[in-house]
Amino acid sequence: MARTPSPAERDCVFITPGKPGKAISYVTRHEPARWFVEMLKILPGVTACRLEIQLSEDGAGCFADVTYSHTSMGSASDEFVATFTPDYYQRSMQTWEKALNDYLTTSELLPDDHAA
Structure with missing residues (x-):
């Protein structure tokens, strides 16, 4: 029987709304002991994005270091990347x-x- 991964688990796939369209995200790394997650976020026909989130302690809360690395999928999507x-x-x-x-x-x- 297939098991559905949790939202932060490696190999989890989910779709989120947004502009200019829905994004498909795929978790490539999840290292809970290091408070780290990495995913690929694809806006079909627009960009491929590597998203890295590294959490660290910050008093009673935490600090999130978030890195987006966008790659344009063509000249039509260069405009989207330029808005970033x-x-x-x-x-x-x-x-x-x-x-x-x-x-x-x-x-x-x-x-x-x-x-x-």
Whole structure:
């Protein structure tokens, strides 16, 4: 019988809404003892992205070091990659932080218009 991996487990696959379309994510590494996860995030026809998340202790909470490495899948997607500026990234991380904190507090997802 096939087993469904948990959302942070290696080989887990999930789809998330977003712009310019739905993204398919595949967890390639999950090292709970190191507080580390790596995944590939594919926006079909747009980009392939390696996403690395490294957590570390920070007082009563934790700090997340998040790295995105985008690769354009063609000239039409170069525009998307070009929008990934430091300012855009900062805003995106603030939105993502709020969504994660809300979920950890309430166990409920924010509406899609608040998703990172």
